Amino acid sequence: MAVSASTSSRGGTRYRSGLGVAALCCGLVLGGAAVATAAPPAAHARAQHEERGRGTLVSAEKLYTLATPQAVAAELGAAGFGDDTVRHGVVAYRLVYRTVDAYGRPTTASGLFVLPLNSEGRLRAVSFAHGTGSHKNDSPSMRRGAFVSASVIAHASAGAAGVAPDYLGMGKGPGLHPWMDVGSETTASLDMLRAARAFAPRVGRVLEREVMVTGFSQGASAALGLGRALQAGEDSWFRLGALAPVSGAYDFGGVELPALFQGRLDTKSGVLYAAYTFVAFNRLHPIYDSPGEVFSDPYAGTVEGLFDGTHTGEQLMQGTPGTLDELLTEHGRELLAHPTGPLAAALRTTDAVCTDWAPRAPVRLYMATGDEQADTANTEHCRAALLRNGVNAPVVDLGAVDYQKSRHLGSNVAATSAIVRWFAELRKP
Template sequence: MVNSPTTSPLGMTRHRVRLRAHVAAVCCGVLLTGPILAGATAPALAAVAQERTRHEESGRGTLLSAEKLYTLASPQAAAAELRTAGFGDDTVRHGVVAYRLVYRTVDAKGQPTTASGLFAVPLGAERHLQAVSFAHGTGAHKDDSPSMRRAVFHSAPVIAHAAAGAAAVAPDYLGLGKGPGLHPWMDIGSEATASLDMLRAARAFAPRTGHVLDREVLVTGFSQGASAALGLGRALEAGEDRWFGLGALAPVSGAYDFGGAELPALVAGTLDKKSGAVYAAYTLVAFNRLHPIYDRPAEVFRGTYAHTVEDLFDGAHTGLDLMRGIPDSLDALLTEHGLALLTHPTGALAAALRTTDAVCTDWRPRAPVRLYMATGDEQATTENTEHCRAALARRGVDVPVVDLGAVDYKESRHLGSNVAATTAIVRWFGELRRR
C-alpha cells in the first residue's frame, strides 16, 4: 500500500511479504469568468461565489517554488522512462520536462498549508496546452507520490500524458511529497482542493515553460485517485475556479462506494486478505484523525497492534513496513469493536463515509465520463464501479464502463488496471483534444 514499484486498492503498492527478496505490488494569471452551474439556485451560486472569494483571499494555488526535476530530451527517452516503470510507450510523441511545484492550499479543516505536485510539459509542442490532471493511488510514505520519484508507478501516467502532448498535472496530496503533516487518506474534500490548487499553480508556472494552459481540464485518477478525480470534476463543474472547467472525466478502479461496497468486501474476505487488513488499518487510523471514532487504539486494534499500527501511518514508513507490521487477516488485527465499526459503521465514521461515498451520487456531470475497471480486481471490488455507474444513471447520465480485461502488473489485477487504462485514456483524451 505504499508506492514503491507498486500500489494498492486505492492505489497502494502492495508488497507480498514473504520476507524474501521478492517484493510484489499491491495496491492511491488573469482571472476570467468561469463556468456557471446549469440551473443552479441563487443559494448555490452564492456558495460558489463565496468559495471563489475564499480562494482568492487565502492565496490558494499561489506558486511558492518550482524545481526542474528531469528532462526526457526525446520521444525515445520518454518511451524508455515509461518502459522502466512497466507502462506502454505506444502513445509517445514528445520528449518531456518534469518539474516539482510547491504551492499554497488548505488542509482538511480549511486552514492554510502547502502541498507539492508533479508538472510535466511536452517538448516541441504548441504554446497552448490542455491540462490533464492525474490523481494517484494510495501511498503511505511521503515519497509515494508523483513528484518524489521518477520512472515508477505513481509518476508514469503523468509522463505518458505529457509525452502525448498534454500539460500533465499531478498533486502529491496533503501530507505527501513536500507537504507538511499527515496524509488525510480518502478525504475527498482535501484531495479536491489540493488538486484544484495544483492546477492553479501549474497555470501560473506554465508561461515560464513557454506555454499557456487552456480552460478545459481532462481529469483522471486511479484507485484512491479515482474518487479524488471525481471530487475535482465536481468542483470544476460547480464553477469553483474562474478559469478552469471540466472537459472530460476518466476514473480508474476506484472505491467510489467505500462504505457500501469496499468495506463490506474487505470484511467478507472476498478481496486480497493481506491488502484488506492494511486498508482496514488505514481506514480506522486516517478517518479517526479527522472524525474521531475511537478514543484509544486498543478499542479497535488487538494486542501489540494497539501500540504500533498508528505509527505505521506517519508518512515515514514504507509499504513493506506496513506489510510487515500488519497481520494477514482482520481477525488478527481488529477487536470485536473494531470489526463491528467496519461492518456496521455508525456515528462519526458513518457520517464521514456518507461524504466519501457522495462522489457519484450528489452531482450530475455534464462533461463526458468513462469509468475504467478490470474484472477480478483483488483490491477494489468492481461493485464500486457498478454502483457509481448506476448512481449516475439515476441522474440521467449514461456512463460507459470500460472493462480492461485480465491485465496484471506485479501479480496484481488492480495495479494492472492502471497500466492498461493509462494507454486507453491517453488515446481517448487525445481524440478529445483534436476535436
C-alpha cells in the same frame, strides 16, 4: 509575483517566489473522503481562494528532462507502462504551492508538472490523481521511472500538460496525509492546477480552460471530486473537459468495506485498508479514544505510528498481521462491518462522489476484471448512480490485466494508454 531562477543542489533549475517556504505505493485503493461536505457556492469558493492565496506558486524545481520520445519510452518501460502513445520528449517540474488543509487552514503542498517538448504553446491540462501510498515519497513528484509518475509522463508525452498533485502531507507537504478525504484531495488538486497555470508562462506555455481529469484507485474518487468542483465553477478559469476515473472504491461504505469481510479482496490488502481507515479517519473524526478500542494487542500500540509518512509499504506489511481477526477487536470488526456515528457520517460523504452531482462533460469509468483490491461492484454502483442522475457513463472493462501479479495495478497501466487516446479523440474538431 516575481519569480527568480536559481540552481538547485542537484544541478536542476529552481524557480522560487519571494514567499519561500514504497512498496505499498498505489497498490492500495479506497477512493474516499472523510470530511468533505457539499461543494460550496462557486462565488463563495472563489472568494475563499482569493482570500487565502490558494494556488499561489511558492517554488518550482526542474527535476529532469527526457529529451526524445525514445527517452520517454525507456522511462515508461522502466515503470512497466507501454509507449504506444508517446509523441514528444518531456520536461518535469516539482511545484510547491499554497493550499488549505482538511480544516480549511493555510498550508502548502507539492505536485508534478510535466510538459511536452517541441509542442504548441497552448496546452490542455490533464489532471491525474494517484493511488494510495504510505511514505511521503510515494507521490508523483518524488519518484521518477516509477508507477506513481508514469501516467503523468504518458499524458505529457502525448502533447498535454500533465498535472499531478502529491496530496496533503505527501511529497514536500507538511504534516500527515488525510487519506481518503475527498475534500482536501479536491482542494489540493484544484490548487495544483492553479499553480501550474501560474508557472506555465515562465516556460513559454499557456494552459487552456478545459481540463481533462483522471485518477487511479484512491485518485479515482479524488478525480470525481475535482471534476465536481470544476463544474461548479470553483475556479474562474478552468472548466471540466472530461472524466476518466480508474478502479475506484466509489461506494466505500456499501461495497468496499463489506468486501473486506466477505473474502472478495486480497486478504493482506484488506488488513492494510482496515488499519489505514481507522487511523486516517480518526485523525479527522472522533471514532475512538484509544487504539485499543479497535486494534488488538500488540498492534494497538504500534499501528498508528506506521501511518506517519515515514514508513514504507514493506514496513507496513511487516508491521501488521495476516488477517483481520488478528488486527481488530470485536468492536473494531463490528464498527467496520456496521458503521455508526461519525464513521457512518464520513462514509456518506465518501460515497457521494458518484451520487450527488451530474457531470455535464463526457465520462468513462475504467476497471479490470477480477480486481483484487477495488471490488468491481464499486464501478457498477457508480455507473448506476450517475445514470439515475441522467448521465450515461460507459464502463470500460480492461479485462484480466496484470502488473506485478496485481490486476488492480494492471488496470492503471492498461487504462493509461486507453485514456490518452480517448482524451485525444475528444480534442479533435
